[in-house]
Amino acid sequence: MKKRRNRSPYLTAGLILTGVMAALILLGFFWTPYDPTAISGSAKLSAPSFAHLMGTDNFGRDIFSRMLKGAGTTAVIALSTVLLGGGIGVLVGALTGYFGGIVDEVLMRLNDALNAFPSVLLALVIVSVLGSGKYNVVIALSIVFVPSFARVSRTAFAALRDANYVKSARLMGASSRRILAVQILPNTLHVLLPAFTIGFNNAVLAEASMSYLGIGVKPPDASLGYMLSESQSMLSAAPWYALCTGMTIVLLIFGVGLIGEGMNRQNKGVG
Amino acid sequence: MRYTVKKLTAFLFTMVVVSLLTFIAFDLISGDPAQAMLGTEVTPEKLAALREQLGLNQPLLVRYGQWLAGFFTGNLGTSYNYKLPVGQLIAPKLGLTLCLSFLAFVLTVIVSIPLGMWSARHAGGRADALFTTLNQFFMAVPPFFTGLLFTWVFSLMLGWFVHGKFPGFGQDAVGSLWYLLFPAMALALPRIAMTVRMLRSTILSEMNKDYVRTAISRGNDWGMVLRRHVLKNSLVPVVTFLAQTMAEIVAGSIVVEQVFAVPGLGRLLMASISNRDYPVVQVIVVILALWVVLAGTLADVINRRIDPRLNLGGDAQ
Amino acid sequence: MLEIQDLHVKFHNRTREAVAGISLTIPDGEILGLVGESGSGKSVTAMSVAGLLPRRQCSYSGQILLDGTDLLHLPRALLRARQGKEIGVVFQEPMSAMDPLMKVGAQVEETLLLHAKELTAAQRREKAIQALADVELPDPEGVYNKYPHELSGGMLQRAMIAAAIVTRPRLLLLDEPTTALDVTIQAQILELLKKLNREYGMSMLFISHNLRVVQKLCTHVAVMQRGRLVEEGLTDAIMQAPQQEYTRRLIAAIPTRNRPMARREDGCD
Numbered sequence: 126m127k128k129r130r131n132r133s134p135y136l137t138a139g140l141i142l143t144g145v146m147a148a149l150i151l152l153g154f155f156w157t158p159y160d161p162t163a164i165s166g167s168a169k170l171s172a173p174s175f176a177h178l179m180g181t182d183n184f185g186r187d188i189f190s191r192m193l194k195g196a197g198t199t200a201v202i203a204l205s206t207v208l209l210g211g212g213i214g215v216l217v218g219a220l221t222g223y224f225g226g227i228v229d230e231v232l233m234r235l236n237d238a239l240n241a242f243p244s245v246l247l248a249l250v251i252v253s254v255l256g257s258g259k260y261n262v263v264i265a266l267s268i269v270f271v272p273s274f275a276r277v278s279r280t281a282f283a284a285l286r287d288a289n290y291v292k293s294a295r296l297m298g299a300s301s302r303r304i305l306a307v308q309i310l311p312n313t314l315h316v317l318l319p320a321f322t323i324g325f326n327n328a329v330l331a332e333a334s335m336s337y338l339g340i341g342v343k344p345p346d347a348s349l350g351y352m353l354s355e356s357q358s359m360l361s362a363a364p365w366y367a368l369c370t371g372m373t374i375v376l377l378i379f380g381v382g383l384i385g386e387g388m389n390r391q392n393k394g395v396g
Numbered sequence: 397m398r399y400t401v402k403k404l405t406a407f408l409f410t411m412v413v414v415s416l417l418t419f420i421a422f423d424l425i426s427g428d429p430a431q432a433m434l435g436t437e438v439t440p441e442k443l444a445a446l447r448e449q450l451g452l453n454q455p456l457l458v459r460y461g462q463w464l465a466g467f468f469t470g471n472l473g474t475s476y477n478y479k480l481p482v483g484q485l486i487a488p489k490l491g492l493t494l495c496l497s498f499l500a501f502v503l504t505v506i507v508s509i510p511l512g513m514w515s516a517r518h519a520g521g522r523a524d525a526l527f528t529t530l531n532q533f534f535m536a537v538p539p540f541f542t543g544l545l546f547t548w549v550f551s552l553m554l555g556w557f558v559h560g561k562f563p564g565f566g567q568d569a570v571g572s573l574w575y576l577l578f579p580a581m582a583l584a585l586p587r588i589a590m591t592v593r594m595l596r597s598t599i600l601s602e603m604n605k606d607y608v609r610t611a612i613s614r615g616n617d618w619g620m621v622l623r624r625h626v627l628k629n630s631l632v633p634v635v636t637f638l639a640q641t642m643a644e645i646v647a648g649s650i651v652v653e654q655v656f657a658v659p660g661l662g663r664l665l666m667a668s669i670s671n672r673d674y675p676v677v678q679v680i681v682v683i684l685a686l687w688v689v690l691a692g693t694l695a696d697v698i699n700r701r702i703d704p705r706l707n708l709g710g711d712a713q
Numbered sequence: 714m715l716e717i718q719d720l721h722v723k724f725h726n727r728t729r730e731a732v733a734g735i736s737l738t739i740p741d742g743e744i745l746g747l748v749g750e751s752g753s754g755k756s757v758t759a760m761s762v763a764g765l766l767p768r769r770q771c772s773y774s775g776q777i778l779l780d781g782t783d784l785l786h787l788p789r790a791l792l793r794a795r796q797g798k799e800i801g802v803v804f805q806e807p808m809s810a811m812d813p814l815m816k817v818g819a820q821v822e823e824t825l826l827l828h829a830k831e832l833t834a835a836q837r838r839e840k841a842i843q844a845l846a847d848v849e850l851p852d853p854e855g856v857y858n859k860y861p862h863e864l865s866g867g868m869l870q871r872a873m874i875a876a877a878i879v880t881r882p883r884l885l886l887l888d889e890p891t892t893a894l895d896v897t898i899q900a901q902i903l904e905l906l907k908k909l910n911r912e913y914g915m916s917m918l919f920i921s922h923n924l925r926v927v928q929k930l931c932t933h934v935a936v937m938q939r940g941r942l943v944e945e946g947l948t949d950a951i952m953q954a955p956q957q958e959y960t961r962r963l964i965a966a967i968p969t970r971n972r973p974m975a976r977r978e979d980g981c982d
Contacts, residue, residue: 134525135529138529234413238414238417243684245647246684249650249666249669337651339666340669353540356544357544357655360544360547371537371545374536375536379532606810607813609810610804610811611812611823613804614796614802614827615827617793628814628815629814704814
């Protein structure tokens with residue numbers, strides 16, 4: 126039965142903002158106003174203008190173009206992390222939550238213990254072992270995110286394990302796979318989807334932090350975090366560098382955050 | 397009494413798991429420590445001798461036991477890089493990082509509780525949409541960006557503190573505390589926003605409960621209902637949330653310390669990771685995990701005092 | 714003492730009125746039972762008397778006179794002064810109606826704290842324990858120090874009643890107080906209420922969908938259907954000789970030992 130719900134204005138606003146960012150990023154994959162790596166002696170450290178929307182850095186590079194590329198890297202990494210780590214986590218959580226048993230107990234205790242690790246810390250360590258670079262960052266972050274997705278998923282699936290309609294499906298002889306996919310999964314989406322938005326934002330934050338520290342994505346790959354660390358030394362001379370780069374990160378997270386907020390409100394019927 | 401024992405056991409179990417996993421992980425990835433220490437001076441004889449001396453030929457669990465015992469005797473291993481005992485390296489910096497984390501945590505609690513109550517009280521009102529939007533916005537601001545902004549505004553423009561020159565508690569306690577305030581605020585800002593959101597949501601769902609109706613039927617006004625009944629009932633999930641916030645603050649402090657050039661564990665950790673100085677990394681990870689688990693255990697104990705029903709078995713959700 | 718005059722209540726999100734013109738009187742010392750099925754408007758009427766109407770979500774008119782003062786249009790602050798002091802309320806589910814994190818004693822005292830500010834803490838405690846004894850709880854001091862989840866449903870409902878009567882209110886409002894309880898406990902609570910009515914002359918408005926319970930306790934009965942008053946009068950009179958068809962049907966629906974069930978048409982027994 127289709128529920129008639131008013132779409133939350135937060136959801137709309139979030140989708141619009143994220144949509145704009147996504148469009149810009151997509152554009153950036155194919156075209157940027159300037160070559161992000163092009164050094165220009167004449168235009169060093171110029172403030173934002175029509176020619177350079179976000180000004181130039183100390184090498185004369187156009188910040189806007191670099192920002193587009195950097196945002197792209199960050200977004201792709203975050204998305205990959207959430208799909209990989211989230212996908213595995215949800216699957217693990219679904220299976221243990223639904224089937225229960227000793228495996229479930231053990232994994233739950235393990236999960237509780239893992240909760241103690243600040244996740245960025247763990248990611249840092251993994252990346253330090255694997256080496257820097259965007260693929261390793263995705264792997265490290267995915268590993269780190271699996272437990273939290275598994276926890277959310279497990280709770281959701283375990284709650285519905287004994288629901289009446291699941292029981293009747295079982296009685297009718299439906300296979301477990303079918304039950305999980307058709308009966309339970311659609312009813313867990315209202316907690317899983319917001320969790321994905323939160324995961325995405327955490328991934329953006331983690332990736333930016335790591336690149337800022339120099340242990341994440343490194344040149345020649347563009348990265349907002351790395352740009353931010355560069356901008357620190359020119360704070361007095363060119364504050365727009367830090368401001369624009371930082372604001373990009375903020376807008377990215379803000380947009381997705383609004384989507385999550387909108388989803389939560391819709392679920393509660395508040396709007 | 398029985399409960400305390402149970403909690404202590406859970407705490408110890410978690411710490412054992414955490415430290416064991418850490419130890420195994422680093423054992424696997426670190427290669428041969430004797431090799432690392434000798435570096436270019438390695439010869440087969442020296443290698444064998446050093447390995448024997450460091451006790452590297454013993455089985456894993458024995459080495460783990462020895463390492464763990466070291467925590468209690470104060471011998472935490474030796475840094476590959478600095479050739480100094482890890483304990484000596486860490487000691488001065490540990491206090492600083494914990495101080496910063498604690499400061500950020502206190503700021504979070506002091507600001508978010510009244511703000512959360514206010515936002516719940518005015519939910520659905522005219523200011524609500526603006527408040528929620530601002531809230532989401534502040535949740536989106538990474539602490540290291542805020543740190544940069546604070547540095548720009550408060551240090552470079554206003555000169556309220558001198559960036560990069562952390563006085564040190566030995567030299568100037570008040571000045572040091574003042575200096576730490578800025579990274580603490582940067583850390584606290586997104587946490588405050590998240591806690592406010594959480595508190596507001598909890599309070600609002602409590603307001604729908606039956607006992608609120610009873611309280612009103614007795615002549616309480618909304619303020620009294622909030623203060624006398626709802627606040628306490630909203631506390632349990634918030635306390636648990638705050639413990640988690642502690643974990644996130646600790647993680648964030650690693651980065652923020654870099655921004656403000658605070659000589660805490662963060663910088664040591666980063667350097668050690670780059671240098672593959674695993675003894676140091678190992679110990680720092682376990683200590684930070686300890687701090688977090690402690691916060692979680694404390695949260696649980698507090699919750700059981702607040703809500704006696706939790707003592708009947710089962711944990712707070 | 715309590716007079717409801719032409720009460721109308723309509724919620725903004727509904728089409729028909731919840732209460733469509735009710736007029737009732739409860740003289741001092743009387744127990745009036747307000748009976749009806751779900752949706753009849755009996756709870757809304759009770760909430761209106763208790764001052765618990767969400768004024769922003771509905772429109773209302775009429776008068777609810779408690780000793781001459783119209784509660785329905787009283788400003789909030791003045792209404793609050795009377796809530797708990799002159800009107801005591803007992804709700805259906807004691808377990809959820811009580812604050813789970815506050816000791817029972819503190820909740821019983823709450824109305825004293827709000828309305829009898831001249832009392833010291835020790836005096837409040839004494840009165841609360843006295844009230845707990847009045848509702849026939851064994852070990853009132855022990856109950857005073859317990860949390861709601863440590864008591865059974867029946868004991869907790871007695872405590873709720875104690876909380877409502879500790880200020881000796883003019884009117885005691887009970888919204889389905891026995892519905893959530895076991896039948897044997899139900900009977901005990903009804904006896905307790907009768908005793909309170911006798912000893913303190915406390916007027917009561919007793920809401921229920923259960924005619925049998927009402928018959929046991931209430932001196933007068935009013936029947937509601939779809940927001941309107943169908944019939945009212947002395948309980949015995951109505952039960953023996955109901956005037957309205959609806960009342961008749963309600964009475965007929967009571968399963969009893971003595972009345973034979975109507976035979977099934979197909980001859981099965």
